[in-house]
Amino acid sequence: MAVSRIRRWRPTTPVITAVLLAAMPLIFISDFARAIQLRFCVMLLLLTGLNFINGYARMSSLAQAGFYGLGAYTAGILAARLDVPPALAFVAAPVLATVAALVIGAASLRLRATYFTMATLGAGYILYILFGRMTGVTGGPNGLLGIPALSVAGIEISGPLPMYVLAAVLALLGVVVAYNFERSRAGRALRALGASEPAAVASGVRAFRLRLFAFALSGCYAGVAGALETFDATFVSPSSFGFLTAVLCVVGLTVGGAGRAAGPLIGAALLTALDELGTEYAGYEMLIVGLVFLVVVQAFPGGVAGAAGARWPRRGARPAVARATEGSAS
């Protein structure tokens, strides 16, 4: 009994993220490593955003790739074609992606779960088609070129290391906000809504509004990820924002652990690793994805983070469960 009093400190997800993001560029310093590290930050933003709707709210959105692309093209088009200052173009990306999420969410979040998924699939696909077909604006399949370097207050942020620092700061900020949210009244309400809609609504939760808020957050995060991608690559092409990316986001989050703070972190690491595997074993990566997905979903319904959480429970959890079962037996 006394043991449960001792609160062993365990690193929280923001702390692990901060250490990881700070250590990676010190350990691996090549430009090649830098590109992978930046990719990891982008994935982390995408999955942390998706976790609001697919994790906490337990809805399944397939629109994340579309919002990601919208962010990338917004930043790219504004900076390259309309001569908007790059920093402003960067900020406009999450704003537009958020607005798009609000519009798409308003139209689809009153639908039941499966129809919502279909609607987001459709919306994401429409965006993807627009990226490829609106050649005059987006550059079409050939991509959008001529993206200037990002500069903030006269200081240019270009080259692998400065871009990585920006990406890492934004990714960490995203993780901290998500972590705060999960523990807040609204975050608790969103998780409650995901677990039991009737009980949550009967407790006073405004289901539609809260889901719309979660969906808008997911769009916002994807917009930031898109802007980072654009200014890092100085090139945007539609192929990164299609169905495959949408599915990979969902798979990555599910395998990592949807609805858990550590889920996006693990998922982003796996997707980044997969990216590298994909370049070596081109063509087989989806086979790997499929197999890993099947095994994890069967064996660990809570994803890797869920399995780890069951192995090393949070303080108090295990003794309490033991007491509960003792209580029912007596």
Next chain:
Amino acid sequence: MTDEGLVITGISKSFGGVRVLRDVSLRARPGAVTALIGPNGAGKTTLANIVSGFERPDAGRIDVSGHDLTRRGPDRRATAGLARTFQNLEIFTGLTVIDNVVMGAYGRGGAGLLSAVVGLPRARRADRRARAAAEELLDRFGLTALADAPVESLPFGQAKLVELARVLALEPRVVVLDEPVAGLPAESVRAVGEQVTRMAGAGAAVLLIEHNMRLVMEISDHIAVLDHGELLMEGEPAEVRADPRVIEAYLGPDADRIAPRRES
């Protein structure tokens, strides 16, 4: 102004041409337990859904403490002080026991969405208050030791108690309980009964839907009998138990000894 409690007036409801409720009027007074009994399929849960706003009536109105709530959604009714439990256990899996109870107070208000995301001190203070209140409730239900356990790890009886504690966290004026002791072992039935009595004692209007006649007879101040969507009769426990129509429709000839069983 005196609190009128829950006033149900002339409620009718059909599902695809089948009349499930026909002109049902009923009152649950503050400070009293009003039981709603009746055979399976009588329309009790449908009435609970209409009272709490999950189902819209074809006709009639619902008033809580003098306010017409008929056109409000279920979330707004919670804000107006109406709480309910569900016939099938509805708990927040993935949340701890204490967070389940804290959630019950959601309808009473708190910090907004944005201050929550940023983690403003005001949001934290409001959160601490809700937690302290929830801790008190857990203590009352004997669940303190389980506060940090995931709610899905609890046995059914204790999960039902968590649901009841969650309802109380709203500090409701009207409580609708849909079969709170179905499937519970005897000692849990007693615990739930005590808590229901206590809710009424604290001034809430309790509408108790229940098949366990022993419990109903013991803790109710007033009993209404629903049969085929119509109110068959209402009165004090002794009157209801002795009424030949109720015995025929629901209780059966051995009403004194046997509680009607329901298949589940």
